[in-house]
Amino acid sequence: MNAPMPIVSATNVSRAFQMPAGPVVAVRDLTLTIAAGEHTAIRGPSGCGKSTLLHMLGCVDTPTSGSLMFDGRDVAALGDRARSLLRLRHIGFVFQRFFLLPMLTAAENVELPQAEAGVPRVERLRRSLELLDYVGLSARAGHRPSQLSGGEMQRVAIARALANRPRLVLADEPTGELDEATGEQVAALLDRVNADGTALVIVTHDPAVASRARRILTMKDGRIERESAA
Amino acid sequence: MTILPFAWRSLVRQPARSILGIVGVAAVGALLFDMLLLSEGLVLSMGDLLDRMGFDIRVTASEPLPGQGAELEDATGAKADIAGLPAVRSVTSVRTETAMVTRNEIRETDALFLAIDGPTHPWSMVEGRDIAADDEMVVNRYTAERFGIRPGDTLTFSANCGGRAEAPPRVDFRVVGIVTIPFDRPRRAGGATTIAGLERACGGARAGAADFLAVASAGDTAAAMAAIAAARPDLRAFTNEQLVGRLQQGGFTYFRQISTVLITITMSFALLLITVLLTVSVNQRLGEVAALRALGFSRGRVVLDVFCESALIVGIGGCLSLPLGWMLATTLDGILKRMPNLPEQLHFFVFRPEALVVHGALLCATAVLAALYPMQLVARLPIATTLRNEVIG
Numbered sequence: 001m002n003a004p005m006p007i008v009s010a011t012n013v014s015r016a017f018q019m020p021a022g023p024v025v026a027v028r029d030l031t032l033t034i035a036a037g038e039h040t041a042i043r044g045p046s047g048c049g050k051s052t053l054l055h056m057l058g059c060v061d062t063p064t065s066g067s068l069m070f071d072g073r074d075v076a077a078l079g080d081r082a083r084s085l086l087r088l089r090h091i092g093f094v095f096q097r098f099f100l101l102p103m104l105t106a107a108e109n110v111e112l113p114q115a116e117a118g119v120p121r122v123e124r125l126r127r128s129l130e131l132l133d134y135v136g137l138s139a140r141a142g143h144r145p146s147q148l149s150g151g152e153m154q155r156v157a158i159a160r161a162l163a164n165r166p167r168l169v170l171a172d173e174p175t176g177e178l179d180e181a182t183g184e185q186v187a188a189l190l191d192r193v194n195a196d197g198t199a200l201v202i203v204t205h206d207p208a209v210a211s212r213a214r215r216i217l218t219m220k221d222g223r224i225e226r227e228s229a230a
Numbered sequence: 231m232t233i234l235p236f237a238w239r240s241l242v243r244q245p246a247r248s249i250l251g252i253v254g255v256a257a258v259g260a261l262l263f264d265m266l267l268l269s270e271g272l273v274l275s276m277g278d279l280l281d282r283m284g285f286d287i288r289v290t291a292s293e294p295l296p297g298q299g300a301e302l303e304d305a306t307g308a309k310a311d312i313a314g315l316p317a318v319r320s321v322t323s324v325r326t327e328t329a330m331v332t333r334n335e336i337r338e339t340d341a342l343f344l345a346i347d348g349p350t351h352p353w354s355m356v357e358g359r360d361i362a363a364d365d366e367m368v369v370n371r372y373t374a375e376r377f378g379i380r381p382g383d384t385l386t387f388s389a390n391c392g393g394r395a396e397a398p399p400r401v402d403f404r405v406v407g408i409v410t411i412p413f414d415r416p417r418r419a420g421g422a423t424t425i426a427g428l429e430r431a432c433g434g435a436r437a438g439a440a441d442f443l444a445v446a447s448a449g450d451t452a453a454a455m456a457a458i459a460a461a462r463p464d465l466r467a468f469t470n471e472q473l474v475g476r477l478q479q480g481g482f483t484y485f486r487q488i489s490t491v492l493i494t495i496t497m498s499f500a501l502l503l504i505t506v507l508l509t510v511s512v513n514q515r516l517g518e519v520a521a522l523r524a525l526g527f528s529r530g531r532v533v534l535d536v537f538c539e540s541a542l543i544v545g546i547g548g549c550l551s552l553p554l555g556w557m558l559a560t561t562l563d564g565i566l567k568r569m570p571n572l573p574e575q576l577h578f579f580v581f582r583p584e585a586l587v588v589h590g591a592l593l594c595a596t597a598v599l600a601a602l603y604p605m606q607l608v609a610r611l612p613i614a615t616t617l618r619n620e621v622i623g
Contacts, residue, residue, distance in 0.1 A: 051618055060524045061614035080529055088526020096621055099521030103243035113525050115232070160525070173621070 013066030041213035092161030151182035237538030255547025263555030305440030322348025342420030345428035358407030391432035504600035
């Protein structure tokens with residue numbers, strides 16, 4: 001059987017930030033590959049470089065050294081526009097604070113990335129309703145974020161992340177703002193997203209959420225300290 | 231969702247702030263519109279009044295503006311010389327004096343006494359008919375109201391002809407019509423008759439003289455000017471445009487200078503207002519913008535969103551500013567026209583299509599300039615750092 005094709009490969013990547021007191025290295029000489037359909041959790045204490053790694057994997061940040069390849073393309077060599085397109089078409093983001101646009105309805109929030117990708121209106125409306133149904137919120141399509149609970153907002157954000165059928169979904173503390181029961185529902189939904197074929201990388205503090213992943217990376221001081229399989 | 235509806239939703243999201251911006255632009259735009267109307271208004275109004283008199287050339291005895299220099303002593307001869315030119319359609323002698331007008335117990339001491347000799351009369355009929363004999367007169371509305379007269383009544387004029395020493399004779403004129411006289415001052419009595427009628431009232435003083443000759447060309451003003459200059463090199467001729475040009479070089483430039491200063495101030499205010507509103511708005515949603523960028527929105531798209539918000543604020547405010555500006559201009563015009571000795575039909579604020587174009591262009595420039603800084607903020611937004619800061623914050 002062939003090994004799953006890698007979506008994103010980081011080889012000896014480091015990311016340093018220039019601070020007034022001197023450079024701070026958030027990620028050190030890290031090598032990692034995320035393959036299609038994978039379910040990976042990244043754990044570790046605050047400030048260990050989890051989110052920085054996630055941002056590099058999602059092409060919103062570039063390493064200060066090392067090589068990052070997405071679908072065989074060197075991310076550092078891509079211009080801003082090409083990286084935006086890459087994110088739009090191949091990567092979905094789920095944020096801790098949801099970042100739904102408050103002036104748009106749930107359906108419109110899901111529609112937004114599709115509109116940016118040039119999907120025709122009729123098709124994107126159909127896809128938005130389909131995705132809201134997928135996350136169990138078809139009855140809330142016309143509601144604004146202010147009319148939704150935290151769990152519902154995160155489910156809309158997951159639907160938005162899936163809008164352009166990405167190959168990789170990156171979730172940064174997706175249950176961080178939710179209570180335990182709601183976090184469990186959101187984690188289950190993300191499991192389902194992965195089970196349906198989308199590679200998933202979750203950054204989390206929550207051991208229960210991390211334990212759902214097939215591969216768990218524990219980071220410390222910008223390095224992967226331990227890798228374990230569930 | 232396309233960019234403009236998206237920007238509209240962003241504005242509606244913060245209604246109080248957006249309304250403040252729109253009202254601010256409407257107020258500034260109204261002032262801008264008024265300043266543009268004022269900058270050329272008086273000159274245009276003056277030109278319009280001159281054109282409405284039915285002549286395109288004025289011939290005087292000396293260089294100064296008509297009515298300000300030496301009189302044409304032999305107006306009859308000059309008129310005959312110029313009337314014979316093929317490039318000239320008609321020539322009318324114009325002479326003005328002041329007079330005392332009386333009827334029953336009512337008296338007006340500083341009335342306009344206008345006299346003409348020629349086929350075209352520079353007034354507009356309101357009621358009755360035009361003069362046809364030397365003892366007939368048309369009067370302005372104020373005179374008709376002041377003396378309670380109608381066509382057919384009689385008015386007595388005592389003309390003050392060139393400041394002569396002896397008391398002027400009292401001459402009766404039969405009023406045959408009520409007219410509007412260009413350059414007539416409000417609340418000033420006035421009437422017009424023939425030059426022969428005025429000479430009768432003057433007892434022969436300044437006989438044959440006129441202030442200027444009003445010439446209507448046969449169609450080609452330049453050709454008529456050249457012909458007059460060749461036929462009577464001792465006289466000076468001015469076209470309406472030259473006359474307006476001289477006024478423009480004189481006191482009327484103050485209005486343009488004042489307008490320019492006020493336009494600069496108002497536009498600076500609009501610029502600051504919109505820049506501050508947009509910058510505050512953008513700073514409050516940096517996390518959202520970073521999230522949109524992470525989701526794949528291009529830098530150009532998020533920058534365009536900010537620009538569209540600016541354009542919507544300025545566009546809506548600009549549209550509201552036009553009726554607001556027009557109402558304000560009408561009110562200000564009424565106030566300024568209360569200044570003494572101004573012709574009743576003269577206006578300070580005059581609409582011209584160019585003012586609309588300049589108004590639109592200046593507001594467009596404001597929308598672009600005001601959006602520059604917030605657009606730069608969005609364009610240079612570090613996505614990863616902003617997302618991280620939003621979580622920490």
